[in-house]
Amino acid sequence: MIESFNKKELEEKIDQYVNGQLSAQEVDELWAELIQDGYHLDYLKSVANLKAVIERKREEEKSTNKKEYWYYAAAAVIALLIAVVGVMNISTQQQSSVEPVSSIELDYYRSGDGAISSSSDKEVIRNAIKLANTGRENEAISLLQSELEDASEPGWIAELSLNLGSLHYNNGNYDNAIEHYERVVSHKDNENVDVLMLEKAYWYIGNAHFHLDQLVDAKTNIEKAYELNGAYRRVAQSYLNALSD
Template sequence: MIESFNKKELEEKIDQYVNGKLSAQEVDELWAELIQDGYHLDYLKSVANLKAVIEQKREEQKEHTNQKPYWYYAAAAAIALLIAVVGVMNISTQQQSSVEPISSIELDYYRSGDGMISSSSDKEVIRNAIKLANTGRENEAISLLESELKNASEPGWIAELSLNLGSLQYNNGNYRKAIEHYERVVAHKDNVDVLMLEKAYWYIGNAHFHLDQLVDAKMNIEKAYELNGAYRRVAKSYLNALSD
């Protein structure tokens, strides 16, 4: 993963992007840079406009045929879309915040940093709670996990139950209750891995964001960023927006 481009590399990547020569991963890396760089967003727009003009002039000179090749329409459509996207992003960067809190959290079994399902999360109670929630029975799912939490004593298991309870409350729009559960995860940070702790901070930040508590939102998202894990890049874009 490319963390940062210098000016020359960035402009070369933009030229390659406009000409359709970047892979999907390279496009993602490029936009991660551009979303924080107003100057090169304008550069991208200029390159796209210039390419559109050049292609138009070339076609006007082809008087021997009235039919434009397929690639012309594809390129023109891609350039038009590119200009539209850049225009929206330019508007967004001028606003106080160009990001929104995540609307919901996908319910899934908690996985450790190496991608394996942890032994505690493989317990039937969490699977049953997720099944209930996924069939619209969120309140039953919450009651099931709360009942399990009352009897829990192992810190790692308490944290995992709390993470799932927080996500259920978050998806129900109960952001204050969600924060309470996520903060219980943080309270047991010595007994959880980095990924679980990172999720807790990230979700706490987004819950505060929903409540318009932007100082607390930024503080917790920054903690997720500092853990330097899976949420680092997206956390950075949120921090930039919340700092405007």
């Protein structure tokens, strides 16, 4: 009988009961003993409560683990999607997302050491650029336009036209810019109109058409800049690839 169990044996029986390891008869014998033993009845309650707490914690951990698993799984999926979309966007940008040049930096015709080059020291152009760089673009345009009206030498006409085109381009007057750049191209056979000047003219004509959403004309002129095989070849190639998509 259970009455013959000592304290240690009784506590073992309580642990077995709580863990569902006793038969129905053994359970009845245990309760018969515990009704007369307040200490071990409290012990049973403590063990039972502890087991309940443990079981609840286990369930919470399982639930948490499941939530964490799904959280991290979802996070992994989201990260993967972001990575894939990012690669797609980068790929798309590299292949087809180009924009026309927003503005043109006006040159000061300096030589390699930073000094003003005497071979290209055109005072009127330098003055016009100074005006433009201080926000007086209209005065700069008027100055060059006046000089252009009196010009007769093809190389000088081309140089004035190139700068006028850039001034109009920076003001967003793309039609006027195209007109001046095309004047540069019209003098391409003159010995004083070098390859770089022609490249710039074709390149910026193409970009001006790009701003006007005239993509066929844009591509045609950028191709001409590319074919000159000079300083603008590489950038022209990237634009041609994009405009061909």
